[in-house]
Amino acid sequence: GENVEQHPSTLSVQEGDSAVIKCTYSDSASNYFPWYKQELGKGPQLIIDIRSNVGEKKDQRIAVTLNKTAKHFSLHITETQPEDSAVYFCAGSLGHDMRFGAGTRLTVKP
């Protein structure tokens, strides 16, 4: 089955700096890669996703890149703000079979 590894486990940046979280996956058949953000006391919420036929996708300050050959994908957050502080999860899936990374705790210092 799919195995998703995520790095780093914790990340601290200064407000305004960029943050990058990286994930690798094992199953080349996986074709959908979402990113979820979990704020304190809440369940994870989808923030951006990318399909395997796309190399990059951007939504305002967040972007995701996918390298199918290397089987890795990354989340990029620019101009970070304190409200970006949360736990972020990457996932790889084929159909409804979705596997999550271990999570990255991002702290944005004002």
Next chain:
Amino acid sequence: DVKVTQSSRYLVKRTGEKVFLECVQDMDHENMFWYRQDPGLGLRLIYFSYDVKMKEKGDIPEGYSVSREKKERFSLILESASTNQTSMYLCASLTQGAGANVLTFGAGSRLTVL
């Protein structure tokens, strides 16, 4: 918007007790999931259901069972709670669209087993 409601936010139970965690979704979704969240381990799938009375084991089903008697409700059952089942439990419902499968999660149920 899809809403997924977990009825219990915090529970404290004793070893050996039977525990029910309830989850309700309001979008008539066929697919529902139960995950367990532990620090450093991410979200691990316990069970999922693709229709009423249908279920499939996930990666860590041992010590758990599920019930799906109605489409909107998916329950996780710990037949005899143990201390190693102390964790955060997340229920999710799946929206299937063109090229994307989006999980909507509930707020979570934090279970402590003493």
